[in-house]
Amino acid sequence: MEFDIVGSEAIREGRATDAYFLRTEEALDHAGRNPHVVCDVTADQFGTGDWEVLAGLKDAVALFEGLDIDVHALPEGTLFDGGPVMRIEGSYREFARYETSLLGFLSGASAQATAALEAVTAAGDEASVLSFGARHVHPAATAALERSALVGGVSGFSHVAAGEVIDREPGGTMPHALVISFGNGHQEDAWQAFDEAVAPEVPRVALVDTYTDEVDEAIxxxxxxxxxSVRLDTTGSRRGDFRHIAREVRWELDVRGHEDVGIFVSGGLGPSEIRQLRDVVEGFGVGSYISNADPVDFSLDIVEVESEPAAKRGKLSGTKQVYRTPDGGHAVALEGTAVEGEPLLEPVVEDGEVVGTFDLEAATERCAADAARVGFGDGE
Known part of the structure; x- marks a missing residue:
């Protein structure tokens, strides 16, 4: 049996779309109409103060290669709180059927990058955050998930095939299944088998909450x-005061001379839990908080037709530019309006040729710098 996966060919041909766009093409062709339009991709028209991270741009822009249109976009990793993140200009029939895939590429990825940044910000400068959420999404979406998490600032991720796609090495050590395979009372055999079998460059991180008390197994x-390190992944129903457990493990390791053994925690963690633990542990595995983040509610809207204002109710007409202001704000203005600040929308497609670059490290660095500039997470 084949998996239920919409393939790259269907996406590139524009068949990964909502049916009403194909009906629209039929109606426009019948009427002999194909207006020149300007479209905005936005989540909020005006600034809200709730910052989000733009991600998914590399795949989104790939949709437009070879189409006779021009596209401007915020650089990947930019934080925004309103206004367009992308502007498309050209004959509407040229790109109409790609709207569904475009928004799909941007909406989930931006939400996941934002959630990753929230987790990383909560962890602070001393602790690392790894993305463990691949098991919560369709396997076909794992590379996009892990790339978005990296844009948001995580230190690594766990999914092997995703690493092959985005050319990054996945991380991870052992599940409870390894320990269970050796049986209760034989945990040492499991840890030693791992140590003897796995390549020396893989960190030695032992899972220590399978059968007995976390302190006992950690020692x-x-x-x-x-x-x-030791990893605490205690089931929520048996966890109790997780901070107290981590502090007790730290104490008992230290008193026995194991000050160099770190503590890594995972299992249902979000920013609030991370903030409670970050002074006790060295690392966090964050899964569903990143992978299951609510998609950013982007929409694509025509804002000009044949150079005339044309937005529907609730949307803002006209060709726009957005700016990072000197105080770290995000300003939206009609293009050509004098605004003090750095213009953010930049060309990524010109006459169907992709002219933007989509370097992952640059996007990650941009996200971190922008987060500091806008005060992301201040006061939390």
Whole structure:
């Protein structure tokens, strides 16, 4: 049996679309109309003060390669709180059927990058955050998930095939299944088998909450192999005061001379839990908070037809530019209006030729710098 996956060919041909766009093409062709339009992709028309991270741009722009249109967009990793994140100009029939895929590429990715930034900001400068959410999304979407999480600032991720797609090495050590395979009372055998079998460059992180108390298994693991860290992934129903458990593990490891063994925690963590633990642990595995983030509600709207204002009710007509103001704000203005600040919408497609660049490291650095500039997470 084949998997239920819409392939690249269908996306490029514009068949990964809502049926009403194909009906629109039929109606326009019948009427002999194909107006020159300007379209905005927006979530909010005016600034809201709720910052989000633009991600998914690389795939979105790939839709337009070879089409006779011009596209401007915010650089990937830019934080925005209103106004257009993308502007498309050209004959409407040239790109109408791609709207569904375009918004799909941007909406989920931007939400996941924003959630990743929230987790990273909560962890602070001393602790690392890894993306563990691939099991919560369709396998076909895992590379986009992990790329978006990296844009948001996570230190790494776990999914092997996603790493092959985005050319990054996945991380991860052991599940409970490894320990269970050796049986209760034989945890040391599991940890030692891992240590002996896995490549030396893989960090030695032992899962220490399978059968007995976390302190007991942490001490036993630290004495069984040369550990980098222990991982606490205690089931929520048995967790109790997770901060107290982590502090107790830290104390008991230290008192036995294992100060160099770090503590890594995972399992249902979001920013609030991370803030409670960040002074006790060295790293966090964050899954569903990133992978299941509510999509950013982008829409694509015509704002000009044949150079005339044309937006529908609730949308803003006219060709626009957005700016990062000196105080870190996000200003929206009609193009050509004098605004003090750095213009953010830049060409990514010119006459069907992709002219933008989509470097992952640059997007990650931009996100971190922009977050500092706008005060993302201040006061939390």
């Amino acid at each position: 036993r693991a630290a004495e069984a192999i040369d550990l980098d």
